[in-house]
Amino acid sequence: MSSQYNLPELLAKRYELMEELGRGRCGIVFLAYDGLQKRNVAIKLLSEISVSPLDVKRFQREASFISKLHHPNIVSFYSFGQWKNIYYIVMEYVKGHFLRDYIKISPHPLLCLIESALQICSALEHAHSKGIIHRDIKPDNILVSSEGVVKILDFSIARNLATESTRLTGPDSFIGTMAYMSPEQFLGETLTPLADLYSLGVTLYELATDKLPFTAQNIITLIMQHINISPEPPGAINPAIPESFQKIILKLVEKDPAKRYLSLSSLREDLKKSIFDIKEKCLQEVYKEKEIKNVCRQSSKEDAILSLYTSGNIYLEDGNIEEALKIYKQLLSISEETGCGNGEIYAYTGLGRIHVMNNEFEPAMRCFLKGIETENIFIRTENMCYLTETIIKLNKIDNLKEYIDELKLVLTGICNKFLMGKIYMVFGKYELINLERKKAEDYLKKSKNLLEDTKNYWETGEIFHELGKFYMEDFFISREIKIRIKSIKFLEKAKFLYTCMNMKNKVEEINEELKTFGIISSE
Known part of the structure; x- marks a missing residue:
C-alpha cells in the first residue's frame, strides 16, 4: 500500500x-x-x-x-x-459480484439480466428525479450483492440538471467510457436523462451477447459508429434472446434520444413483459437438463445455493411441486453439509410454500419460523408474511400483533413492490379478523395494485382470490348485483392463474365458491 x-x-x-x-x-x-x-x-x-x-x-x-x-x-x-x-x-460496502460476472455465473443469464435491469431502472428513476444524470452506466459500475440486490456505483462524473450546464464542453465533454457513451455526449449536445438510457442499452446489449455493439481500432471510428451506425440485432448474435428483449435493447440505443424510451416506467413495463418470454425458455432448459448438481460444481457456494433456489421456484410456479420438492430437499441437504446458513433459510421458505399449497399449515408454520431466522431483510420479511398468513389460517392469533408491528416497521423502509404487496395483503387479512372491513378492503386493493405489477402468478392469484372472497361476503350482506359481478371477476381471475400453475386444489376451491353464485364449472 x-x-x-x-x-x-x-x-x-x-x-x-x-x-x-x-x-x-x-x-x-x-x-x-x-x-x-x-x-x-x-x-x-x-x-x-x-x-x-x-x-x-x-x-x-x-x-x-x-x-x-x-x-x-x-x-x-x-x-x-x-x-x-x-x-x-x-x-x-457491497459484498457480491460486478454485474458482468453475476450474469455469467447465473444458470439463467437472460432472466437474471432483465431482473437486474429492472432494479437499475428503479435506481436511475430515483437519481433522475433528483436531477442527477449518472453519465457512466456500464457493467463495471454496477454491483450485485450476494442477495441479488443491484447497486449502482461511481457518480464521479455525474451531472446535476438543476445546477450545472448540460451542454458539455472543455475537459468534461468526453469524460466517460466511450464504448457506452451516447451520441449526444460525443456531439456536445444538451444532455438529458435519456443519455443514461442509451448507456443502459449498450450495457444490456453487451451482457446479452457477450459483445459490444460498437468496436473500433481508433477513437474517431468508434465515435462515428455511435453517431451514425445501427448495431447488429442482438438476436443475430445470441438466438436465445427473445424478440421482445431485442426490441427493448434496440430502442434504448436509438441515435435520436426522442426515439428512445421517454420514461423509465414504460421501459420497466416492457422489461416485465419480456420476463415471461425468458421464463418460458428457462423452464424449458430446467426440464431438459435437470443437472442440478452441475450448478454447484460450476459456481461458488452462495451462487450455487441461490441458483438451486431459483430453479426450485421456477418449478413451483409452473405447478411442478414434485420437482420443486426434490430441489428444496437437496438444497437443505447441501446446506447442512456445507454450513451455508442462507441455503437452509431458502430451503425452508420453499418447503413452507409447498406445505401451504397442500393445505398443510402446521408444518408450513414450522418452516416459516425457521425462515425468519436470518439477517437478510428481504428473506425475513417474505417469510414473516407467509408465517403471518399461516397463523391466520390456523386461527392462532395470540402472538400475531408482534409480527404485524414488525411488518409495519419494515414497510416504512422498503420500495420493493413484491414485499409491499405481500405486507398489504397480510394487513388486509389481519383487519378482517378484527372485523375492520373498510380497512381490510383498502389494504387488499393496495396489495392487488402492487402484486399485479410484479407479474407473480402465485401472489397475484392469491390476492385475486382474497378479493373475490371478500366481495362474496359483501354480496351476501348487501345483495347488490355490482358486488356479485366484482366477486365473480376476481374469482375467475384467480382461477385462471391457479390453473396456469396447475394448483388443482385451489381451482377446486374456487369452483366451489363459484357454485354459490350458481356458476357450475364445465371442466
Whole structure:
C-alpha cells in the first residue's frame, strides 16, 4: 500500500483497513471495518498530491451527489471529508459480484439480466428525479450483492440538471467510457436523462451477447459508429434472446434520444413483459437438463445455493411441486453439509410454500419460523408474511400483533413492490379478523395494485382470490348485483392463474365458491 494512501489520522481512530478493493487514475477504494458502527464499509481515498484540481472537484461533486440519493439500488453514502491533502468518501460496502460476472455465473443469464435491469431502472428513476444524470452506466459500475440486490456505483462524473450546464464542453465533454457513451455526449449536445438510457442499452446489449455493439481500432471510428451506425440485432448474435428483449435493447440505443424510451416506467413495463418470454425458455432448459448438481460444481457456494433456489421456484410456479420438492430437499441437504446458513433459510421458505399449497399449515408454520431466522431483510420479511398468513389460517392469533408491528416497521423502509404487496395483503387479512372491513378492503386493493405489477402468478392469484372472497361476503350482506359481478371477476381471475400453475386444489376451491353464485364449472 502506497504511503500516500495510508488512512488519515482522523479516520484511523475509527476505521481499520482490511484490503484493497480497486483503484483508478484518481484514487483507491478499500474495504475497512467501522469500529463504531460494527460494520464493513468501503472507503474511497483521493490524494491531492497526485491529481488535478478538476479531479478534486469531481470527487467532491460525487460525494455531494450520492449524499442526496437514498435508494436500495444505489450504494449508500455515509460520510465525506478532508484530512490535509487527502479526501475521502465512506460508503456502503457491497459484498457480491460486478454485474458482468453475476450474469455469467447465473444458470439463467437472460432472466437474471432483465431482473437486474429492472432494479437499475428503479435506481436511475430515483437519481433522475433528483436531477442527477449518472453519465457512466456500464457493467463495471454496477454491483450485485450476494442477495441479488443491484447497486449502482461511481457518480464521479455525474451531472446535476438543476445546477450545472448540460451542454458539455472543455475537459468534461468526453469524460466517460466511450464504448457506452451516447451520441449526444460525443456531439456536445444538451444532455438529458435519456443519455443514461442509451448507456443502459449498450450495457444490456453487451451482457446479452457477450459483445459490444460498437468496436473500433481508433477513437474517431468508434465515435462515428455511435453517431451514425445501427448495431447488429442482438438476436443475430445470441438466438436465445427473445424478440421482445431485442426490441427493448434496440430502442434504448436509438441515435435520436426522442426515439428512445421517454420514461423509465414504460421501459420497466416492457422489461416485465419480456420476463415471461425468458421464463418460458428457462423452464424449458430446467426440464431438459435437470443437472442440478452441475450448478454447484460450476459456481461458488452462495451462487450455487441461490441458483438451486431459483430453479426450485421456477418449478413451483409452473405447478411442478414434485420437482420443486426434490430441489428444496437437496438444497437443505447441501446446506447442512456445507454450513451455508442462507441455503437452509431458502430451503425452508420453499418447503413452507409447498406445505401451504397442500393445505398443510402446521408444518408450513414450522418452516416459516425457521425462515425468519436470518439477517437478510428481504428473506425475513417474505417469510414473516407467509408465517403471518399461516397463523391466520390456523386461527392462532395470540402472538400475531408482534409480527404485524414488525411488518409495519419494515414497510416504512422498503420500495420493493413484491414485499409491499405481500405486507398489504397480510394487513388486509389481519383487519378482517378484527372485523375492520373498510380497512381490510383498502389494504387488499393496495396489495392487488402492487402484486399485479410484479407479474407473480402465485401472489397475484392469491390476492385475486382474497378479493373475490371478500366481495362474496359483501354480496351476501348487501345483495347488490355490482358486488356479485366484482366477486365473480376476481374469482375467475384467480382461477385462471391457479390453473396456469396447475394448483388443482385451489381451482377446486374456487369452483366451489363459484357454485354459490350458481356458476357450475364445465371442466
